[in-house]
Amino acid sequence: MEQIEKIRRHPLYQECMGKIEAAEKERIFCGHHTEHLLDVARIAYIRNLEQGLGFSKETIYSAALLHDIGKFRQYEDGTPHEKAGYEISRQILADCGVDGKERQNILDAILEHRRITSPMTELGRLLYDSDKMSRACYSCTAEAMCDWSKDKKNMKIVY
Numbered sequence: 476m477e478q479i480e481k482i483r484r485h486p487l488y489q490e491c492m493g494k495i496e497a498a499e500k501e502r503i504f505c506g507h508h509t510e511h512l513l514d515v516a517r518i519a520y521i522r523n524l525e526q527g528l529g530f531s532k533e534t535i536y537s538a539a540l541l542h543d544i545g546k547f548r549q550y551e552d553g554t555p556h557e558k559a560g561y562e563i564s565r566q567i568l569a570d571c572g573v574d575g576k577e578r579q580n581i582l583d584a585i586l587e588h589r590r591i592t593s594p595m596t597e598l599g600r601l602l603y604d605s606d607k608m609s610r611a612c613y614s615c616t617a618e619a620m621c622d623w624s625k626d627k628k629n630m631k632i633v634y
Contacts, residue, residue, distance in 0.1 A: 494547035
């Protein structure tokens with residue numbers, strides 16, 4: 476999975492992850508750190524296999540590693556993180572040699588990962604569902620203060 480390591484080591488990826496970490500240092504709610512990104516990737520890959528969707532492991536992991544990369548911009552200036560993430564990821568994916576069709580699938584999924592839309596790509600829906608499933612709202616000490624709607628909160632173990 477050379478592509479994943481290229482993304483992880485990319486200077487812009489490292490810079491953005493550092494900004495997210497700094498912005499969330501005192502955050503009591505769930506964060507957007509590497510553990511979350513890998514949880515999303517693993518859940519998405521399992522669901523991909525179970526549902527026979529046919530996405531490669533590299534595509535799923537690339538989308539998961541990048542889906543929240545624009546979160547620091549949302550903190551800084553209010554730009555929705557999926558839109559900021561699309562722009563940042565476009566550069567990272569191109570620099571890492573990800574081809575046109577795969578790159579566009581990943582970018583579309585990043586744009587779609589926050590809400591159900593119609594139409595929606597399969598990868599976007601997979602990323603959306605896996606992102607929500609990765610959150611353990613049912614055991615979060617800050618759940619009562621969280622502004623997520625009840626329908627977005629993961630209040631049970633889903634498998």
